[in-house]
Amino acid sequence: AQSVTQPDIHITVSEGASLELRCNYSYGATPYLFWYVQSPGQGLQLLLKYFSGDTLVQGIKGFEAEFKRSQSSFNLRKPSVHWSDAAEYFCAVGARNTDKLIFGTGTRLQVFP
Amino acid sequence: DAGVTQSPTHLIKTRGQQVTLRCSPKSGHDTVSWYQQALGQGPQFIFQYYEEEERQRGNFPDRFSGHQFPNYSSELNVNALLLGDSALYLCASSFAGLWEGTQYFGPGTRLTVL
Numbered sequence: 382a383q384s385v386t387q388p389d390i391h392i393t394v395s396e397g398a399s400l401e402l403r404c405n406y407s408y409g410a411t412p413y414l415f416w417y418v419q420s421p422g423q424g425l426q427l428l429l430k431y432f433s434g435d436t437l438v439q440g441i442k443g444f445e446a447e448f449k450r451s452q453s454s455f456n457l458r459k460p461s462v463h464w465s466d467a468a469e470y471f472c473a474v475g476a477r478n479t480d481k482l483i484f485g486t487g488t489r490l491q492v493f494p
Numbered sequence: 495d496a497g498v499t500q501s502p503t504h505l506i507k508t509r510g511q512q513v514t515l516r517c518s519p520k521s522g523h524d525t526v527s528w529y530q531q532a533l534g535q536g537p538q539f540i541f542q543y544y545e546e547e548e549r550q551r552g553n554f555p556d557r558f559s560g561h562q563f564p565n566y567s568s569e570l571n572v573n574a575l576l577l578g579d580s581a582l583y584l585c586a587s588s589f590a591g592l593w594e595g596t597q598y599f600g601p602g603t604r605l606t607v608l
């Protein structure tokens with residue numbers, strides 16, 4: 382079955398600390414992987430995506446993610462978190478030429494000053 | 495350039511009623527997808543419209559139906575509302591002519607069923 386697992390429901394970090402949000406997927410075909418961020422009252426905003434090629438992808442707002450096929454993982458990282466990064470983060474998987482995405486349940490990031 | 499807009503922002507209905515949610519895609523986009531996001535969950539794909547036809551559908555009952563208009567805007571209709579239909583309904587748009595995997599999401603409509 383196709384699925385996305387985000388093991389961490391809630392993560393708290395101090396401002397300036399590094400961040401890693403975990404994502405594992407189960408997908409029969411070649412996965413197209415995404416990370417979205419959702420702030421309160423806002424829609425989802427795409428942070429980055431991976432289709433093929435270099436397994437380390439750079440996104441907006443200083444985020445990056447690394448695709449590891451052997452571990453079926455696509456973890457999101459940021460070297461130094463800002464208070465404005467507090468939000469809900471969703472990992473998603475899909476296929477080429479389709480907008481139908483399967484989302485994880487999300488990780489809520491809280492940032493302390 | 496306006497992004498994806500949705501109306502209304504909030505809606506309260508009672509069980510058994512019907513509801514219509516509206517979405518205007520980002521300028522230049524011709525494909526609209528609808529997602530349901532229950533509290534504490536990730537979005538779930540309901541269906542997608544392109545060229546005024548339903549192109550893909552997720553695992554939702556026939557109570558959920560939609561429509562796309564010639565100007566690419568879309569409606570989501572839900573009949574015989576259940577308490578479990580309470581959720582944030584998100585609309586996303588994209589351009590089918592150049593698939594880049596980037597969908598633009600609207601802020602959503604919060605539906606509460608009492």
